[in-house]
Amino acid sequence: MWVALSYACWGISIVLALWMLYDWFKIDTTFSEDVLTSSREGELEAVSEKHRI
Amino acid sequence: MTVTLEPAVQVQGDRVSLLRVLGPAHVWALGVGIVLVGEFTGWNFAADKGGALAALIVCWIVGLLYTSVAMIDSEVTSTVAAAGGQYAQAKHIVGPLMAFNVALFLVFAYTMLEVSDAILLGDTIVAKAGVEGLNHNSFIAATIVVLAWLNYRGVLMTLNVNFVITAIAYVSIVILFFSVSPWTQGAVLKLNELVTPGNALPYGWIGVIAAFQFGIWYYLGIEGTTQAAEEVRSPARSLPYGTMAGMITLLIAAAMTWYVCASLMPWEYLGITYYPLWDAGKLTGSPLLENLLFIATLLAALASANGCINDAARAWFSLGRDRYLPTWFSAVHPKYRTPYRSILFLLPIALAFAFIADLNQAITFSILSGVLQYTFMSINIIMFRKKWPLGSIRRGYTHPFHPLPAIVLFCLCVVTFFAIFLGFGSQLIAMVAFYFLISLWFHFYRYRFVRRGAQFTMPWPKPQGY
Numbered sequence: 001m002w003v004a005l006s007y008a009c010w011g012i013s014i015v016l017a018l019w020m021l022y023d024w025f026k027i028d029t030t031f032s033e034d035v036l037t038s039s040r041e042g043e044l045e046a047v048s049e050k051h052r053i
Numbered sequence: 054m055t056v057t058l059e060p061a062v063q064v065q066g067d068r069v070s071l072l073r074v075l076g077p078a079h080v081w082a083l084g085v086g087i088v089l090v091g092e093f094t095g096w097n098f099a100a101d102k103g104g105a106l107a108a109l110i111v112c113w114i115v116g117l118l119y120t121s122v123a124m125i126d127s128e129v130t131s132t133v134a135a136a137g138g139q140y141a142q143a144k145h146i147v148g149p150l151m152a153f154n155v156a157l158f159l160v161f162a163y164t165m166l167e168v169s170d171a172i173l174l175g176d177t178i179v180a181k182a183g184v185e186g187l188n189h190n191s192f193i194a195a196t197i198v199v200l201a202w203l204n205y206r207g208v209l210m211t212l213n214v215n216f217v218i219t220a221i222a223y224v225s226i227v228i229l230f231f232s233v234s235p236w237t238q239g240a241v242l243k244l245n246e247l248v249t250p251g252n253a254l255p256y257g258w259i260g261v262i263a264a265f266q267f268g269i270w271y272y273l274g275i276e277g278t279t280q281a282a283e284e285v286r287s288p289a290r291s292l293p294y295g296t297m298a299g300m301i302t303l304l305i306a307a308a309m310t311w312y313v314c315a316s317l318m319p320w321e322y323l324g325i326t327y328y329p330l331w332d333a334g335k336l337t338g339s340p341l342l343e344n345l346l347f348i349a350t351l352l353a354a355l356a357s358a359n360g361c362i363n364d365a366a367r368a369w370f371s372l373g374r375d376r377y378l379p380t381w382f383s384a385v386h387p388k389y390r391t392p393y394r395s396i397l398f399l400l401p402i403a404l405a406f407a408f409i410a411d412l413n414q415a416i417t418f419s420i421l422s423g424v425l426q427y428t429f430m431s432i433n434i435i436m437f438r439k440k441w442p443l444g445s446i447r448r449g450y451t452h453p454f455h456p457l458p459a460i461v462l463f464c465l466c467v468v469t470f471f472a473i474f475l476g477f478g479s480q481l482i483a484m485v486a487f488y489f490l491i492s493l494w495f496h497f498y499r500y501r502f503v504r505r506g507a508q509f510t511m512p513w514p515k516p517q518g519y
Contacts, residue, residue, distance in 0.1 A: 002182035009195035016202040017400075023205075024397060027386060036384040039070040041135045041283075041374060041510045 071136060072390040074209045075285040080278045080295025082216035083363065085302050086356035087163075087274035089222055090170055092310045093330050093350045095270030095416065101324025102267060102476075103260025105315040106253035108323075110261050111268030112307050114465065119272035121462040122427055123300040124452035125434045127293035130279040131449025133511060134288035136392075137371030138279030138364075139426060139433075144375070145511055146437050149503065151429065153377050153495045154488055158426040159280075159368040164399060165419035166274060167361035168406045171196040172415065174354040177328065181347055193407045200359045201400045204366065207389045208284050215359050218352040223306060225349035229334060230309040232342055233317075241337060242316035252320065265465075265472035269420050271307045274357070275299055276426070280364040289449025327412075362396065362403075369395040375508045377499065417477045421484045424469050431463035440516030 027036070099108040126139070135141035140159060144152035174196050175189030203211050233241040254260060278296045285291040314329045317336045326332050334346030370392035373382030386393040406415060438455055452458060473481050 002178075002184045002187055005178075006187060006191040009191040013191075013194040013198040016198050020202060020205055020397060024393065027388075027393070031387055033381075033384075035069060035387070037374075037380050038068045039374060039383060039385045040068075041137075041141065041371070 069385045069387045069390070071283050071385060071392070072208065073284055073286050075212060075281055075291070077285075077291040077295040077298070078216055079209075079212040080281055080285060080291050081299045081302070082212050082219050082356075083281055083360050084275045084278040084296055084299035085223070086215040086219040087166070087277045087360035087364070088272055088299075088303055088357070089219055089306065090173065090353040090357040091270035091273055092226060092306050093222070093353045094173055094327050095273075096267060096307070096310070097314065097323050097326060097329040098270075099264035099267040099324075100315075100320045102256070103262075103264035104253055104255045105248045105320040105323060107256075107261040107264040108268070108315070108320075109311050111264045112271055112311055115265065115268035115271055115469075116304050116307065118427070118462060118465040118469075119275055119303075120300055121458035121465075122276050122430060123296050124458050125430050125462065126276050126279055127296050127450045128448055128452045129434060129437055130282055130292050130296075131289045132446060134282040134285075134292070135371070135510070136280065136283035136367045138282060138368070139276065139430065140368055140371050141282075142279075142433060142437075143429065145509060145513075146433055146440065147429075149377070149500060149505075149508070150492060150496060153372070153499075154492060155426060155429055156368050156372050156377070157488065157491065158422040158429070160365050160399075162419050162422035162426065163274075163277065163361040163365035163368070164403055165406070165415045165422070167197070167358045167365065167403050168410060169412055169415045169419060170354040170358035170361065171403070171407045172410075172412045173327070174351055174358075176412070177331070177347070177350050177354070180328070190408060194404065196355065196358055197362075197400065197403050197407060200355070200362050201396055203359065204362045204396050205386070205389065205391055205393055207391060208281075208363065211359060211363060212281075215356050218359075219356045222349040222353040222356065223302065225345050226306050226309055226330065229330065229337075229342060229346060230313055232339070233313055233337055235309075235312065238316075242313070244312070244316035247317075247319055248315055255320070262468060263472050263475050265469045266420065266476050269423065269469065270416075272300070272303055273420060273423055274360070275303065276430075277360055277364045280367045283367075289447075293450035362399070365399055366392050366395040369399060376503045377495070414480070417473075417480050418484065421473060421477075421481060424466055424473070425484075425488070427462060428466040428470075431459045431466065434459045440518070441513060442517065445517070446513050 096108065099111050129142045130138060133142045133145055137156065140152050140156040143155040171193040175192035178192050179187050179189045203214060238245055278292060278299065282288050282292060310330060314323055314333050317333050323329060328350060331346045331350050334342040370383055372378040373380055382395050382398065384394045435456060443451060
């Protein structure tokens, strides 16, 4: 049973790794680099926190 | 403008950012999930260094160190609520070079802890199976890849899973504690026979100092809660609440763990076993408790690795976003809203270390990076209070007795460095040399790519004295 579990672990790892690579490729070819890297630190804080005491 | 991939994916206004979907329970799950594995293995090596009583003494003293960490972190992070946690704090309060180093401390500490968790999980399954020739590599690979996939698919599900498995592992410690009649000595527990005045501190007080190195395991990683700062709905409330609740939870778990294990095993065995709680379950003679503690050991390792992947990826992502590393790493998945490239980049690194490193080396590098980070935090809070005194900016939480926690934290870090030097002096020197060289690279080469004004994002007034 443990040996079978070991093979199952390899199988699951390979399938999930391939799925992530496929999704990575799909996303990177669908969206522009500007959109994907558009996150900016502190945007919400700049709106909600005025820091006026 | 709206870019559409499929019905569930919509990118508004050409901006994709991390999602604010987490609450205090997720913060607790992240912090306690990373740490709780330390109760299932690691803390007990302190008994090998200084005896069972030394393991208890460091449980409380290192608990003081981490309480200081939790209080200081809660105050600063409730104000600097950004992914990257201590990295974003260092950037705003100390400066870019410190921030770069702190981010590397974070990535190393969490990646090496993830590696250690995966090795522990693989070894535990192999030990349980008892099948000759069965290798731990398949279990290590499955742990790292499945958890990376979970992290890739979204932070909410990742931390929901962490909450459930951390709670099960924690409850197993509570069940073990109450199953051995802790109020009665002699029935199951034999603390007065196993810990006597003659063997309580076999190496004296130097043994207690040496035990600091492994006392860190009781709480290593609780500061990881701050990495969720950009994804919690109310950072000023959730982060201090989740972090402090996590610290209280861990102090209780650490005390129960020591009491049960020290009352069931002689310190000579307790100090060398890899599975103190699983062994404690076996020693009760109950197959139910034995199996429960076996499963809990696996779940604790999974929860820790899961939280570590989450935190290391966010620290790496933050470095990319500020151009401290190529901006390529700062990509956010438009559907799952996770730093998917950082998760994928760190995945093969963790796998490689897990296949070639041993548990002791991996965890030593993790602890070293962690203690370097705590040392920074003690200096950071002094500078934070000096530059932005109380009343100058809004704080979600203000920690009491300043500067006492910072002083206590700094002093205990110095003691821990000495303890690590006693056990792993060459690794300590190699690690410091590595950070020195990488700092030179950052200062003389990489910093030219950084947009210097854009990296400071907090809408704060000018610091005092500037």
